[in-house]
Amino acid sequence: MSAPSGWTSHSFAAAGISHEWYRRGSGPVVIVIHEIPGITPKVLRFAEEVVDRGFTVAMPLLVGDAQRRPSRGYLASSFAKVCVSKEFSTWAIGRTSPVVGWLRALGRHLHAEVGGPGIGAVGMCFSGGFALGMMVDDAMVAPVLSQPSLPLPAGSARGADLGLDPADLAVVLERAAQGCEVLGLRFDQDRAVGTRFDTLRRLLGESFIAVELASTRPSDHSVLTEQRDDASVERVLDFLAAKLLVE
Numbered sequence: 001m002s003a004p005s006g007w008t009s010h011s012f013a014a015a016g017i018s019h020e021w022y023r024r025g026s027g028p029v030v031i032v033i034h035e036i037p038g039i040t041p042k043v044l045r046f047a048e049e050v051v052d053r054g055f056t057v058a059m060p061l062l063v064g065d066a067q068r069r070p071s072r073g074y075l076a077s078s079f080a081k082v083c084v085s086k087e088f089s090t091w092a093i094g095r096t097s098p099v100v101g102w103l104r105a106l107g108r109h110l111h112a113e114v115g116g117p118g119i120g121a122v123g124m125c126f127s128g129g130f131a132l133g134m135m136v137d138d139a140m141v142a143p144v145l146s147q148p149s150l151p152l153p154a155g156s157a158r159g160a161d162l163g164l165d166p167a168d169l170a171v172v173l174e175r176a177a178q179g180c181e182v183l184g185l186r187f188d189q190d191r192a193v194g195t196r197f198d199t200l201r202r203l204l205g206e207s208f209i210a211v212e213l214a215s216t217r218p219s220d221h222s223v224l225t226e227q228r229d230d231a232s233v234e235r236v237l238d239f240l241a242a243k244l245l246v247e
Helices: 041-052 072-084 098-114 130-136 156-160 166-177 196-207 230-244
Strands: 008-014 017-025 029-033 056-060 119-124 140-146 182-187 208-213
Touching: 008 098, 017 041, 017 098, 029 041, 029 098, 029 130, 041 056, 041 119, 041 230, 056 098, 098 119, 098 130, 119 130, 119 230, 130 140, 130 166, 130 182, 140 230, 156 196, 166 196, 182 196, 182 230, 196 208, 208 230
Parallel strands: 029 056, 029 119, 119 140, 140 182, 182 208
Antiparallel strands: 008 017, 017 056
């Protein structure tokens, strides 16, 4: 599959997983992890704004296509692939998705090459919690969780779960206690997020920064893309800059 204009295409294999990913920009590394159904034009727009703020952006293609516009059929097919793939812990409680190991390895690889104070990551929807799982590595200093939706919130236990196994969660809590802040964004009536923000507040305390927007439509979900909130996009860019663009 060809890379979006201005981006270079690469392949990376680790943890028994291989994915294509796209790269653009210079400066500290930020991994932008798309939502369902794939790298839509609005996901690409957001990623390019991160590039423009002075970052090297890595944009993995985990499911779907690059630059394809969303449709009901496309959303359904990508969702089905996520549900059946062993890379994603779609339903399991207290389990880190295997693809998070691949993302950690990609982050380590790029940080070793590019350098800087650390890396950032922005997860969205099914990938929203992946940035939290990447905090197991000390290099992750700017995790952003936009509408984290795994495990799927069928029942109160799944809706509250952070999608991390106990060992990973322990490391995340230790790093948060040491001052690593986590930025989370959601629409306040978004059922896909469940009660995870309550869990994050309880476990991370002051290290969790919550941006919660008033829902105006039942479909409000994608804070940074399809139902984009410009102020929230700026909040994310400022967060990344504060953590990564330091001397």
